[in-house]
Amino acid sequence: MRESAAERHDRLLALVRERGSARVSDLAGQLGVSPVTVRRDVETLAERGLLDRVHGSVSWPENGPAAGASGPGNGPVIGLIAPSATYYFAEVIRGAHEAAARAGARLVLRISDYRPEEDKARAEGLLAAGADGLLIAPAWRGADDQAAYGDWMARLPVPAVLLERTPAPGSPLDDLDRVCSDxxxxxxxxxxxxxxxxxxxxxxxxxxxxxxxxxxxxxxxxxxxxxxxxxxxxxxxxxxxxxxxxxxxxxxxxxxxxxxxxxxxxxxxxxxxxxxxxxxxxxxxxxxxxxxxxxxxxxxxxxxxxxxxxxxxxxPKRQIGRYATELLVSRLGPLQDDDEPGQHLALLPRxxxxxxxxx
Known part of the structure; x- marks a missing residue:
């Protein structure tokens, strides 16, 4: 499957964040694309405040991605990882987008195509792009996928909310906020x-x-x-x-x-x-x-x-996206309370x- 520009941007940002700085020519070799493509990507990311660009090299911003990268009103950047953007999850995404817009946040979407092994890379790309919090609908298909591909979510450096997924009781992921249909x-x-x-x-x-x-x-x-x-x-x-x-x-x-x-x-x-x-x-x-x-x-x-x-x-697919986004935004606000209990919200189908x- 051909890599999208967004996926390539994620890899580029991850490389620069890991090294602190890198030459454009070296990035081209690491990413397996032409220098022209990397220069175009760097220009795009620098305009968004995600990278600093100087004389053929790029560096990670001293204080992380610029505040201006947070979108309308300098609100938070919310990353959303979904297994698909069609059928069931189209309405979930729509609800999340509407709630993010009302909160002055910017929603950034990544699609895993129901490949659970891709979820972690998508999250790393979103974090490299400056995401302040994550909404995650893991691409699990069967009961074994959580154990094989899910532990990383318990170690995220930012707040996260699970969407339409119920982890195994007592597992590390069971402590995460989640919003699910009953x-x-x-x-x-x-x-x-x-x-x-x-x-x-x-x-x-x-x-x-x-x-x-x-x-x-x-x-x-x-x-x-x-x-x-x-x-x-x-x-x-x-x-x-x-x-x-x-x-x-x-x-x-x-x-x-x-x-x-x-x-x-x-x-x-x-x-x-x-x-x-x-x-x-x-x-x-x-x-x-x-x-x-x-x-x-x-x-x-x-x-x-x-x-x-x-x-x-x-x-209630649309409401799942809306409630989850509102919950995540509440975790990112300036008045957030570290003693606020986690939430497991179950919304009733009709x-x-x-x-x-x-x-």
Whole structure:
């Protein structure tokens, strides 16, 4: 994957910060780019007050990046690390940007592309660029990623807030501020709605490739226990039609079999895209939604846009970004209190009822 200018700037700043000063020609060799490219990068970074430039060399500003680099009103610079800038996290980023603007802060975004091994480098680049605090949505996919790629977050030299990630209880990261959706509550809303419509225990069709997916799976078990439901149909795992078409077709066939056998009349599907694909394929096989199968999607990104608008659980994504940014800004203010306790905020999803559960 080709390196972006922002990523190259991060590496350049990290090199200069480590050495104190460096010649442009040496930086070109270290970065693996032409001297012309480095000179252009240095000019850009010097204009932003992030570097001092003198006679073919650059140096780290004596007092760190210039105050003017902090953006509108000389407010704080907030770094945001997200696994993606699309689908689920687009709204999280939007909420963070709006809150930063209201606080007079500058938000700087870095994307890890769901590569957890890249998170630390993205954070180092943001710190080198003068970030006063970090919002971090680690690119964890499975339960082992925190242990493999997460310890560095507990040693950050600036305040940090985790977004939509719940570390292992008792781990060093459990002491960090965090703002998350309460996905267990969201799943409970969905299951209770389907049961309230007269359906038996609903089927769960879910991915396993993200913290949200894992939380939905765990929340399903909790919801069944809370509502006293038994005889749950076996969960059907899927990797999504776009990632693993063969596995998706197998999952679709399992759902079809469960419905035509008469054992299942309702389902919760994570996520929206998989739910829309599933409805389309089931229709081709004669299974109608909602007449034969009441269906709820989880995420509510595009659920309303299907041929049949899908009832969906909507995590408060925009508010996650807003609350997390406001919390971080409060940690950076001149009146910050070192004795202020850390916060774990859980925001409740909502259920948006549409045609896929109403006959």
């Amino acid at each position: 996905h267990r509550h969201g799943v409970l809303l969905a299951v209770r709605h389907l049961v309230g419509l007269g359906h038996g225990t609903p089927l769960l069709v879910a991915r396993s490739d993200s913290p949200t997916a894992l939380a939905v799976r765990s929340g399903y078990e909790d919801a069944l226990a809370t509502l006293g439901l038994s005889d749950a149909p076996p969960m059907i795992g899927t990797s999504g039609a776009e990632h693993d078409p063969a596995r998706f077709e197998e999952a679709m066939a399992e759902v079809h079999k469960a419905v035509v056998s008469g054992g299942v009349t309702a389902a919760l599907v994570h996520n929206d895209v998989d739910a829309i694909h599933l409805v389309q394929r089931l229709a081709e096989l004669g299974v109608r939604v909602p007449e034969d199968l009441a269906l709820i999607a989880y995420d509510d990104e595009v659920a309303a846009l299907g041929d049949i608008p899908l009832t969906a659980v909507a995590p 259920l948006r009822v549409r045609s896929s559960t109403t006959r």
